[in-house]
Amino acid sequence: MKVLVAGAGLAGLHAAWLLRRSGHEVTVCEARDRVGGRVWSERLPNGVCVERGGEFIFPSERVVLGLCARLGLPVIPHGLSFFRRNDPEGRAPTVEHLTGVLERLGRVMERTAGEPVSVAEAFEAALGPAYEEDPVFLRTATSTAADPGAVSAAAELGPEVAGRSSYIDHTYHVAGGNQQLATSLAADLDVRPECPVGAVDQTAGSVQLTLRDGSRLVADAAVVAVPFPLLLELDRGFSWPPAIERALGTLVMGTAVKASVPLVAGATPRGVQAQQRWWAWNSLAASNEQSAAAVTAFASTAPDVVRAQRDPWPARVQRLRPDLEVTGEAVVTDWEQEVWTGGAYTVPGVAWRPGDELAFNAPVGRVVLAGEHTSATYGTMEGALRTGKRAAKLVVACFG
Numbered sequence: 001m002k003v004l005v006a007g008a009g010l011a012g013l014h015a016a017w018l019l020r021r022s023g024h025e026v027t028v029c030e031a032r033d034r035v036g037g038r039v040w041s042e043r044l045p046n047g048v049c050v051e052r053g054g055e056f057i058f059p060s061e062r063v064v065l066g067l068c069a070r071l072g073l074p075v076i077p078h079g080l081s082f083f084r085r086n087d088p089e090g091r092a093p094t095v096e097h098l099t100g101v102l103e104r105l106g107r108v109m110e111r112t113a114g115e116p117v118s119v120a121e122a123f124e125a126a127l128g129p130a131y132e133e134d135p136v137f138l139r140t141a142t143s144t145a146a147d148p149g150a151v152s153a154a155a156e157l158g159p160e161v162a163g164r165s166s167y168i169d170h171t172y173h174v175a176g177g178n179q180q181l182a183t184s185l186a187a188d189l190d191v192r193p194e195c196p197v198g199a200v201d202q203t204a205g206s207v208q209l210t211l212r213d214g215s216r217l218v219a220d221a222a223v224v225a226v227p228f229p230l231l232l233e234l235d236r237g238f239s240w241p242p243a244i245e246r247a248l249g250t251l252v253m254g255t256a257v258k259a260s261v262p263l264v265a266g267a268t269p270r271g272v273q274a275q276q277r278w279w280a281w282n283s284l285a286a287s288n289e290q291s292a293a294a295v296t297a298f299a300s301t302a303p304d305v306v307r308a309q310r311d312p313w314p315a316r317v318q319r320l321r322p323d324l325e326v327t328g329e330a331v332v333t334d335w336e337q338e339v340w341t342g343g344a345y346t347v348p349g350v351a352w353r354p355g356d357e358l359a360f361n362a363p364v365g366r367v368v369l370a371g372e373h374t375s376a377t378y379g380t381m382e383g384a385l386r387t388g389k390r391a392a393k394l395v396v397a398c399f400g
């Protein structure tokens with residue numbers, strides 16, 4: 001069977017890799033000149049590898065960890081707490097504080113089950129008017145990368161409140177860069193870089209992708225794994241079923257800026273959360289003693305606010321992290337400006353309902369959708385990989 005894949009991020013590459021391994025002829029069309037999409041690793045001038053996009057892998061994320069093992073990619077710990085970040089004075093929320101906040105959120109969510117409640121509304125109901133200063137809210141609002149007033153509390157807080165992730169302090173990353181996941185998957189695949197897809201259409205027996213240069217590719221099935229904003233821009237000769245329209249209609253594309261700055265030397269690994277919805281961390285080096293000589297900041301404040309900052313990133317990070325000595329320029333990635341992504345990652349809006357993602361469990365004619373926005377674990381590498389696996393299974397089951 002001939003299969004076309006649009007998008008060489010983790011979702012598209014995982015689908016392509018699995019289909020190729022089961023003997024199908026696969027061509028991947030990628031708009032950028034590199035694979036990996038939002039997983040993009042880079043070496044700073046001092047040699048330290050940093051992540052411009054997807055960075056933290058959680059111990060519960062079995063698909064990504066399993067794939068690393070299968071591809072022979074060692075993962076190393078960050079050595080800092082993702083969930084219980086220090087404040088600028090060095091205080092970290094206690095487990096008791098975290099548990100107390102989650103219990104109160106849990107009661108609010110029980111009371112409002114089935115209602116369109118936002119993250120901000122749930123925190124306000126649980127903690128009162130000063131909720132914005134609470135470290136659990138600050139961390140959630142930062143990492144959600146979207147307006148907490150527009151994000152579904154059930155989707156965003158549900159798993160943590162249910163106790164599935166609240167005590168995970170340890171996170172991992174691939175030694176030498178997460179992007180190796182993408183380059184390893186792509187190694188034996190027919191990936192065509194700088195080939196943006198402009199349109200997708202189909203007949204009863206075949207599917208056609210039209211590239212933006214006007215050329216056409218025809219196959220038995222297609223996996224469309226481009227980011228949510230780009231999916232909305234694709235020309236289509238057919239409509240989505242109502243369940244997919246609904247699921248896509250509830251999503252919000254978050255925005256984020258990441259900046260990595262070299263350090264004079266490694267230090268104690270730590271993550272520090274600022275009041276203004278950004279945080280900065282220095283992760284444990286592979287040597288397992290001090291951190292690597294780099295600090296990375298993630299800001300999800302409205303990008304125009306971040307762009308209007310007069311202080312360059314090294315000065316901002318230095319002020320938040322007096323325990324570190326920064327040196328040199330920052331490598332900055334403003335994800336809203338990345339034309340082939342159009343934001344950071346999706347978050348379910350308040351209209352989201354549990355099970356919305358099940359809409360993607362069936363092909364639309366000969367087209368299967370994949371990508372983090374079609375997953376139950378939105379905005380993660382794990383989610384993207386899971387949807388790639390689901391897409392490969394669907395293609396084989398329905399057209400193989």
Ligand SMILES: Cc1cc2nc3c(=O)[nH]c(=O)nc-3n(C[C@H](O)[C@H](O)[C@H](O)COP(=O)(O)OP(=O)(O)OC[C@H]3O[C@@H](n4cnc5c(N)ncnc54)[C@H](O)[C@@H]3O)c2cc1C
Binds near residue numbers: 035056196225378383
């Ligand atoms: C700042 C930031 C921080 C993050 N932090 C984490 C984290 O700590 N942990 C975590 O698990 N996840 C994190 N993520 C999310 C994670 O990186 C993504 O969920 C995941 O990589 C998405 O994979 P994907 O394949 O769905 O999409 P993408 O990686 O975006 O891949 C889609 C591909 O499609 C290509 N494309 C776009 N349009 C077209 C077109 N018309 N034709 C052909 N190709 C096209 C793109 O160039 C891209 O290569 C982060 C993301 C960002 C941006």
